[in-house]
Amino acid sequence: MAEYYITQSKMTALLKELASDSGMEVFGPVKKGNDVFISKMDGKTELCLDYFISVNSIKEAIFPRFEPILKYKLRSEGVELAELPPIKPLVVFGGHPCDAASIPLMKDLFSWDYKDHFYLQRLEKVVIITLACVEKDENCFCTSLGGSPHGETGSDILLERVSKDGWQAKIVSEKGKKFIETHLDFFRDTITPEKGIPKLQDKDIPVMFQSDRVKKWIEKNFDHPLWEEVASNCWSCAACTYVCPTCHCFDITDDATMWEGVRTKNWDACTLPFFTKHASGHNPRSQSYERYRQRISHKYSYYIDLFNHVSCTGCGRCSRVCKAGVNILDIVKRIDEESKKGEK
Amino acid sequence: MPENIYEPYLMEITEILQETPDTQTFRLAFKDPSVKEKFSFKAGQFGLYSAFGAGESTFCIASSPTRKDYIECTFRTTGRVTSELANMNVGDTIGFRGPYGNSFPLEEKFYGKNITFVAGGIGLAPVRCVIWNVLDLRDKFKDVHIVYGARTYTDLTYKHELKEWEERKDVHLVKTVDPGGDTPECGCTVKWNGCVGFVPTVLEQSTIKGGKDDIAVVCGPPIMIKFTLPVLEKMGFVPENIYTTLENKMKCGLGKCGRCNVGNFYVCKHGPVISYADLSKLPQEY
Structure with a gap:
């Protein structure tokens, strides 16, 4: 099979x-202040290629923050539904394997009996170009959940750094193959692999807990005081859910004038106080720790019951973004410890 | 089914009934004749009703699946969408997505059994759907009892139907209002001929005899349900045969928006109908 390489400047171009x-x-990755975000680009956007991990995940390319799901005209004769804009083909560059690993997880949800064509069509039309990891920090734990710093799951093309200026492009899917063939001019250069280019191995990110043991504990300990202890510091700002590649909760709201309106699907979060509040005023999860318990339990237990997979890829973004010091890895490790104690 | 799972059917309001000062029942007809032709649902299922411009709200389908050509919903004015709906008139268009969720296991478990319905306030809406379903197929069931209560006479929904059930020989209705609820309010000339007392108390004092094969359907405010369940068990009903519907906040109704779950039980997909036996296995988060 042919080998493909691409330089940084060619990728930017x-x-x-x-x-x-x-x-x-x-x-693609764009610098805003001191941080890098995966952002929508136009022809003039300056890319930033010197970063460890973006604050947000690639989620928002495929599952937008605000998405029109219905348009309508309000006429004196009644309501008339209007056309929605077509879903465009898209390219997402700059996520890591922990971003791409979220794709099959989200697909399970959005095709659970009722097919959400907004998500699924975008998934058909997207080419995901992922950067294999060359760095990590104390919040990374992909290997504890079956991931890898050079994992291919969910990607169409995986770029592995071979020199200071370029990557070797590995074709992962048919879509990825087609993309490279279409833009072959950009992938033609041969880059001689340089020595001393950092490359992260699975063993560099040690496995830190057993997710099946964590699930077992969660199933039996809904009322355990640990939840309040580890999560009561949560400010319910929901930043963790917005940066998360697998958090998918959304709201549906209408915005209309006298003549026309649009209904949108907007990101929402289980950690926000009003998320589950009934019209009567009753709220099944009124405390912040109850909401954080939902966030962890959903990812590490309920999602497995539904789709046979933990809904977390170990990217660590929620811990990095949390200014209240709520750290998912610490919490899951703690649960694992408790579970181990219980086994004895 | 449209490709877009969030696209509602357009429906015309053909009748509006003011049930109580803040509660209304809409009768709705599908605008598209082909949808009207094909549409079917089962007792217990729900839908998302939209007031275009305001948003969507979740209510059960309050009419019986045996009554074709229309559906009905009953709602109390509490928020943005219900306020908008409450201001609508006959002939106006609303949106409807559904039917969603599971249903009462009528054929599988209710056929040939004694059925007792217990409802409080607007909780009669989901129960009423099953009541009419049962009454429209009356031969398939044994004794049918209904215990229904509200805070006051004014708060009783479906008053015209209570009268109908009262007059029928094949249904036994016990109606009640909370203590003090029988005192006619200013301008109310009705002389209350039902019981006075809370639903669980009235249920316990009734002539209804429970048995391990008998079925109970319970809907109402959480506090009523909480006190009714032990009474039903004392009467001889078993948790496997006591059914209720869960009412968590929902947005999509399709198992995606992530807010209606109680543990791993998605109210919109696995529910809303659940037996007391199954409910007691879930975390108390509803």
């Missing part, structure tokens, strides 16, 4: 070219 095409959506 390719993304800029694609982003100039109005028939396409392109997302």
